[in-house]
Amino acid sequence: MEGAARLSAVHVIVRGRVQGVSYRDALRLRATESAVRGWVRNTDDGAVEALLVGRPTAVDRLIDWMRTGPEEAVVLKLVTEPATDPGGDGFQILR
Secondary structure (H helix, E strand, O other): OOOHHHOEEEEEEEEEEOOOOOHHHHHHHHHHHOOOEEEEEEOOOOOEEEEEEEOHHHHHHHHHHHOOOOOOOEEEEEEEEEOOOOOOOOEEEOO
16 A cells, blocks of 8 residues: 555646647646646646646656647746645546
8 A cells, every 4th residue: 555655746837838739638648647646727827737646756757748748838947846635536637
C-alpha cells in the first residue's frame, strides 16, 4: 500500500499558447496513463493551471512533458509549487 509520504502534490501554472491546443485533454490522458490524479483547468488570463498528485517520479515526468505540451502548444513559462493533497480519485478537467 502506498502511503501519503510517498506521494508528491504539485500545483502548476503554464503560460504561453496553451489554451485552444488540446493541452488539457493531452495532460489528462498522460496523467491517467501515469496514475497521477488531480485536475487541470484554463484560467481567465490565458494560462493552464493543474494539480498533480502521485509518485514523485511520475509527477516529475508529467511536469517535464508540460514544459512542451502537445504539438500545437508554445510553453513560455512553467511555475511549480508544493501543494496539499486534496484527496479524490482520477484526473479531471475542470471547466
